[in-house]
Amino acid sequence: MTRFEQPPHGFEEQLLTDLKAHIVQRSDAAPAAGRLGRPSRLPRGRRLAGALAMAVALTAGGLAIQTLGVGEQSPPTASAAEIFQLAADAARQQPELTARPDQYVFTELLATTRERPGSGPYTTVRTQLWQSAGGVAHTQARYRPETDPNGWGDLRVLRLDDPADPDKKLDDFPSPAYHGDLPTDPDALLQHLRENPVDLHLPESADEEAVYGSESMAYTTARSMLDGYVPPRALAALFEVLAREPGAVVISGDVVDAAGRHGVAIRMPGVIGGNNDLVFDRDTHAYLGTRTSLVRGGTEDLYSAAALLRVAIVDRPGQLP
Incomplete structure (x- = not known):
């Protein structure tokens, strides 16, 4: 069994730390988080699944919980x-990006x-990542x-x-962000995932x-692969694999993501002390991002929402598509 490397939670916490530092320098900003959903214990580190987390991680100013659709509304229709x-089906319609290792x-x-x-207000930060x-x-x-x-x-x-x-930085590089070698058949992909699990950096x-x-x-x-780039046919297979996961449920009512787009949210199993949702466009069903909520005393409280805006392949950090 081969494990491909997932950045330890310190990576996500560093992203959060960097955002906090930026906020201190500019008083009207606030932190963001990056990782997209995998089984985790909340709230410590928050371990969000948001480059697609990482992800890490991102409408301006305060944001009410109701705006992001936490809470019961009309029952889901699918x-x-x-x-x-x-x-x-939506993933298969996307244009394919290719990338060299460099x-x-x-x-x-x-x-x-x-x-x-x-407690406290909601704030929004725009993040650009070069992985x-x-x-x-x-x-x-x-x-x-x-x-x-x-x-x-x-x-x-x-x-x-x-x-x-945690105070010491490693020289290790994170795992490749371009997943160009994944099988495009759901059964083959599921077998590949079983043989090559993500490294959870367990104690x-x-x-x-x-x-x-x-x-x-x-x-x-x-x-975890939603944190990088997965080509269209492999991404379609990945969603078909996730369709088999027991315990995933559709959240009732309309969901509005951090970018103001209306979507439908699927709540994934395996999060302790909170909930992690994957959000898809309500009309096209394209993947939009994630949101994380905490559960305290039986009450659900939205903590963070990360909206994916664009993905591209570039030659160097700092370069824009």
Whole structure:
């Protein structure tokens, strides 16, 4: 069994730290988060699934919980499996991007995040990420408040934390962000995911055999790939694999993502202490991003929403498509 490398939570926390620092420098901004959904324990580190998290991570100013559609409304009209199949059909219509190992996957997102779980205003930050297509360089990023078009911070290198010493940075590069070699048949892709699980960077006390041997691990790995770029046919197969995951449900009512787009949300299983949703366009069923909510005392509270705006292949960090 081969594991491909997922950046440890320190990567996501570094992204959050960088955003907070940018906010301190520009008082009208607030942090964003990047990772898109995989089984995790919330709220520590928040481990969002948002380059497509990473993702990391991104409408301006405050944002009410109701605006993002947390809470019960009308019942859903389709099952999660049906929505995923429609998302697969939409994926096949996308133009295919190709990348050399020395190029970068450019991702732009809007992340609306609450300053503190359960309290404080919602704020929005625009994030641009340059992830190494071949996993041969560190990710670089820059941020600005959505309220300030001229407020871009400097380009920053994001390096992974040492799991044993969070204050120490590793020289290890993250995994390739361009997933160009994935099978395009759902059965073959599911087998590939089982044989090549994402590295969860478990603590030494964890039962690795139980975690990596569980049936849910392949679906966790599938969701992690939304953090990079997956070509259209493979992305369609990935959504068809996710359609098989037990426990995924469609959230009632209309959902509005961080960019103001109307969508439908599928709540994924496996999150402890909160919920992580994948959001798809209500009409086209194209993938839009994620949102994360915390559950405290039986009450659900939206914490963060990340909206994917565009993805492209570029030659160097800082270059725009």
